[in-house]
Amino acid sequence: MAIQQKTNKEIFLNGIFNENPIFRLALSMCPAVAITTNLLNGILMGVSVIFVQICANSTIALLKDYIHPRVRLPIYSLTLATYVTVIDLILSAYFPVAYGALGLFIKLIVVFTFITMRLDVFARKNTVFPTFLDAMGMGLGFLWGMMVIGGVRELLGSGTLLGYDILGFKPMLFFVLPASGFFIIGFMMAIFNYTERIYKEKQSKRRIPA
Amino acid sequence: MKVIKYAIILILIGLICGCNSTGDRFVLKSKFQSKDSITITFAGAVDDQWAKNKDNFIVYEEPDPDIRLIIKDVLLSPDKKSVEIFFAEPINKTVPHCLKLKDISSDGKSQGTHDITVKKFYFGNLINILVLTMLVQNIIFVKYLGLCIYLGISRKRAAAIGMGFTFTIVSFFSSIMIWFVYQKILIPFHINFIQIIVFVGLISLTVQFVDTILRKVNPVLFKEFGIYLVLVVSNCAMLAIPLLIAANNYDLFESIMVSLGGGLGFLLALFLMSCVQERLSLSPIPPSFKGMPAAFIMTGLFCLAFMGFSGMALF
Numbered sequence: 012m013a014i015q016q017k018t019n020k021e022i023f024l025n026g027i028f029n030e031n032p033i034f035r036l037a038l039s040m041c042p043a044v045a046i047t048t049n050l051l052n053g054i055l056m057g058v059s060v061i062f063v064q065i066c067a068n069s070t071i072a073l074l075k076d077y078i079h080p081r082v083r084l085p086i087y088s089l090t091l092a093t094y095v096t097v098i099d100l101i102l103s104a105y106f107p108v109a110y111g112a113l114g115l116f117i118k119l120i121v122v123f124t125f126i127t128m129r130l131d132v133f134a135r136k137n138t139v140f141p142t143f144l145d146a147m148g149m150g151l152g153f154l155w156g157m158m159v160i161g162g163v164r165e166l167l168g169s170g171t172l173l174g175y176d177i178l179g180f181k182p183m184l185f186f187v188l189p190a191s192g193f194f195i196i197g198f199m200m201a202i203f204n205y206t207e208r209i210y211k212e213k214q215s216k217r218r219i220p221a
Numbered sequence: 222m223k224v225i226k227y228a229i230i231l232i233l234i235g236l237i238c239g240c241n242s243t244g245d246r247f248v249l250k251s252k253f254q255s256k257d258s259i260t261i262t263f264a265g266a267v268d269d270q271w272a273k274n275k276d277n278f279i280v281y282e283e284p285d286p287d288i289r290l291i292i293k294d295v296l297l298s299p300d301k302k303s304v305e306i307f308f309a310e311p312i313n314k315t316v317p318h319c320l321k322l323k324d325i326s327s328d329g330k331s332q333g334t335h336d337i338t339v340k341k342f343y344f345g346n347l348i349n350i351l352v353l354t355m356l357v358q359n360i361i362f363v364k365y366l367g368l369c370i371y372l373g374i375s376r377k378r379a380a381a382i383g384m385g386f387t388f389t390i391v392s393f394f395s396s397i398m399i400w401f402v403y404q405k406i407l408i409p410f411h412i413n414f415i416q417i418i419v420f421v422g423l424i425s426l427t428v429q430f431v432d433t434i435l436r437k438v439n440p441v442l443f444k445e446f447g448i449y450l451v452l453v454v455s456n457c458a459m460l461a462i463p464l465l466i467a468a469n470n471y472d473l474f475e476s477i478m479v480s481l482g483g484g485l486g487f488l489l490a491l492f493l494m495s496c497v498q499e500r501l502s503l504s505p506i507p508p509s510f511k512g513m514p515a516a517f518i519m520t521g522l523f524c525l526a527f528m529g530f531s532g533m534a535l536f
Binding site: 037038039040041043044085088089091093096097099102106110115118119121122123124127188189190191192193195197198200201202204205208 | 234263267273296363365366368369372414415418421422424434454455456457459460461464465468507508509510511514515516520521524525528
């Protein structure tokens with residue numbers, strides 16, 4: 012067993028802030044750009060990723076003693092593919108309209124890099140409960156990122172949130188276009204970098220007199 | 222070398238099997254004649270009375286079977302072997318049309334009901350699909366797939382070209398294999414709901430196959446491209462191409478064109494971006510935007526440029 016260095020709370024918060032899959036690791040950007048034209052798509056995508064990640068991580072954590080390290084990558088793919096098939100069939104049955112836009116990307120959860128990475132980095136070396144927390148944190152981090160991008164784009168592009176009229180006018184139609192996703196993510200990352208730089212400068216200034 | 226020979230023979234057999242696309246004996250040819258008519262050629266002479274009855278022909282566009290096209294007139298050629306169907310409105314030639322010919326009667330005998338699909342001039346259609354998947358539906362700038370690899374690899378030009386070529390080769394072989402498994406095994410046995418699992422497995426298999434062959438045949442090339450092969454497996458663009466082929470129900474040659482077009486489009490995108498990145502690394506940009514944010518905004522600009530291709534069709 013791996014040595015438990017972090018507390019459960021730290022494990023849970025790690026995915027939400029420190030290693031946020033979208034803004035920090037910049038992994039699995041495809042859905043973040045392509046389908047976040049409105050908030051509902053972002054929420055559905057995030058929830059399905061949470062489901063797949065929790066199930067797959069727990070499965071791997073349970074079965075880790077029986078998986079030979081040399082064949083671990085194909086086994087990860089197959090485990091993910093099984094759960095993705097489940098969520099794919101569920102969404103196509105209950106959300107047929109949104110599934111039209113999401114369908115391809117739901118299927119592509121199989122090859123999302125950050126899920127495979129968590130399986131290899133975390134689930135392989137830990138017991139079920141910390142793995143569950145880690146998956147939950149990572150998934151919530153992803154959901155949070157998707158919701159922010161989707162919300163900003165829907166609000167600026169069509170002046171609505173979840174279909175309800177908020178602003179009453181359409182500020183910038185440009186943000187409904189798929190290409191604007193790149194601009195939004197680019198500017199958000201720049202804001203993240205900027206705040207981090209300011210924060211570090213303040214800290215270093217505080218340290219020098221002391 | 223033996224392995225390559227066997228592989229080539231297998232592919233050729235596959236191509237020959239895949240050619241027989243209509244599989245219909247009595248209806249020989251069908252094509253778009255003018256802007257509002259379709260011509261059908263039969264193997265034998267058909268009866269006047271059958272051809273005159275407009276109710277015997279049901280025509281619709283493949284995506285929406287509920288909207289029947291209105292037939293204005295049906296004309297039988299003098300040798301009675303071909304029929305020209307005129308429509309009330311000009312037809313949209315970019316969409317395949319489905320024709321249902323009810324109880325074809327020839328010399329008083331019934332030949333049964335035939336379902337045929339009319340597509341555009343075949344070779345032109347293939348070129349069209351190639352250009353369409355390469356530019357109009359570019360896998361990175363229009364479909365937004367494979368971004369992880371795209372952002373990770375595109376810092377050096379040599380790496381970008383290597384990755385693009387490896388991707389094209391693997392997607393070519395994997396889509397041939399996946400087309401066969403999907404059309405000949407998954408659909409006949411009605412198990413296409415497990416397509417994701419099967420496709421992921423087949424892609425890993427193809428990568429292993431290309432890896433083994435390249436290692437034996439051309440070690441120099443392997444040294445250069447070997448590292449990219451592993452990356453290709455976990456690429457969402459690699460899985461998206463077979464999923465698109467399966468969703469659109471393409472035939473073998475069309476699937477090959479989609480895979481080549483997708484691969485070349487990926488190569489083009491990586492090459493363009495690597496050129497830009499090399500310039501960006503030397504130019505003065507605000508420190509907060511250095512690295513990823515600048516790359517994202519550049520990609521956004523490329524996307525806007527590629528939107529200009531939308532609606533383009535060659536033939």
